[in-house]
């Protein structure tokens with residue numbers, strides 16, 4: 001609880017820097033980084049600027065580099081579910097304890113600068129946190145997205161190994177200028193002397209500016225249009241199939257899981273960039289490029305979040321993005337237009353976006369996000385010429401849209417990344433509720449570690465805490481059926497803490513042999529039984545803090561005891577729960593403890609016990625660690641892996 005409070009306070013302080021707005025210029029970032037030991041100087045960075053497509057290119061390149069066996073840091077903005085998503089290593093967001101540590105590290109330096117009259121902004125601080133985190137964790141490559149513009153963006157302190165400009169259209173005109181040339185000048189500001197540049201810019205005026213800058217900087221310029229011939233075989237709702245021919249390689253029938261034809265262009269940019277990196281910097285093979293493209297996912301970009309009804313999330317917020325989205329709608333939904341849920345920000349070209357989308361949808365539900373720069377729903381409704389419904393929040397708008405959609409229509413949620421963030425928060429909860437309903441109909445009461453996985457167990461909370469404790473320790477690093485055999489054999493002889501505390505280790509080893517690692521586990525459970533007898537009157541403690549002090553008991557085991565032994569709501573994240581939550585796309589975590597922390601925010605408290613028992617049960621029966629049976633899965637329509645394959 002203390003750590004959660006510390007985290008909330010630290011993040012509040014960080015967000016408080018937003019009041020100092022956006023500041024263009026590199027001085028603060030340079031000073032701050034110098035105080036931190038200039039961590040950015042160690043990074044082999046790929047620096048990505050552009051109006052649209054930056055995030056997708058960063059995602060493609062991250063996956064390509066990871067497939068080549070490299071440890072990859074990725075810095076993008078903004079986030080969808082949690083701040084840590086902005087700073088990932090190998091696609092895993094910073095955990096809350098890591099974020100807390102990073103803020104604690106940077107705060108005194110920011111305050112020192114402020115006392116000298118130099119106030120850092122939110123983006124300056126987060127950029128420095130990202131570079132420091134990447135340096136500490138010794139990443140092999142850092143993929144860094146520009147926040148805004150390029151020349152004066154705080155990320156531009158980097159001396160990258162490659163600069164990339166995805167495309168240029170009119171945006172942030174109040175900061176970057178009101179013509180294509182002016183905006184191109186800002187973006188071309190990331191081109192560095194002697195460092196190669198990849199440009200996917202096609203607009204003539206903007207291209208000329210980029211080319212002139214590359215000449216001035218003696219930067220080798222690689223135009224994507226010249227360097228990569230993309231053949232599109234199929235553009236589907238969920239994925240596209242393409243082949244690509246470059247000067248060096250052919251890539252046949254690559255399946256891209258980012259929706260929309262425009263992603264084929266971003267894939268081409270990434271191929272060209274990866275080939276340059278492969279020749280100059282990193283050991284990337286053509287198969288890494290192909291596999292990296294195929295494995296890439298990027299949230300809220302034409303993302304199908306669920307099926308029956310289909311719900312598509314797209315963070316489009318400007319006319320360029322709306323043009324892309326309208327192409328997608330014409331291709332896939334001309335016969336059966338979707339219901340649109342839309343919420344936008346006040347400082348965007350709302351009219352431009354609405355004009356493009358309105359003719360292509362069947363109904364519009366207007367709402368507003370929780371973000372402070374939101375446009376009021378009533379004001380947004382006035383921009384729409386036809387009839388609209390107004391809902392007070394994104395969640396309420398989604399509920400109404402789902403009600404209208406039944407199981408056969410499509411719901412499109414769009415308007416800004418903040419709309420998408422609010423939507424995901426609600427959709428995650430809805431998905432989890434529905435998954436639990438389906439799985440509980442199927443499995444009734446579930447099993448807990450140590451029970452026969454084929455036989456539904458009694459409900460959580462009705463178990464003997466001591467039995468749950470011991471069987472959960474036995475379940476570590478073994479199969480459920482072996483845990484069950486070992487538990488049955490052990491409890492037939494030693495069914496109380498007193499008996500187990502006085503048992504001979506060899507006898508216990510023999511009984512629990514099926515569970516594997518039996519010598520170590522025998523020592524652990526005998527020691528645990530002794531501690532229970534000596535310190536707890538032979539009773540199992542009923543709170544997490546005390547449970548984790550027992551020998552061999554971590555958070556997972558402690559939560560299992562709370563859930564199954566005492567019926568206390570707790571998410572006992574074992575490997576099944578951890579794995580399935582990641583496969584479903586509910587969390588992106590490397591460790592079960594982090595999954596527990598994330599799930600406790602996503603899943604309503606009343607479902608915590610169900611999450612335990614039903615996902616464990618689902619993992620034992622359908623969603624097996626090796627080859628999950630997705631074609632037989634009753635919740636495949638709610639699962640990212642089930643939807644995208």
Ligand code: SF4
Nearest residue numbers: 623628630633639642
């Ligand atoms: S669809 Fe596949 S991966 Fe997803 S929960 Fe079902 S079995 Fe597991």
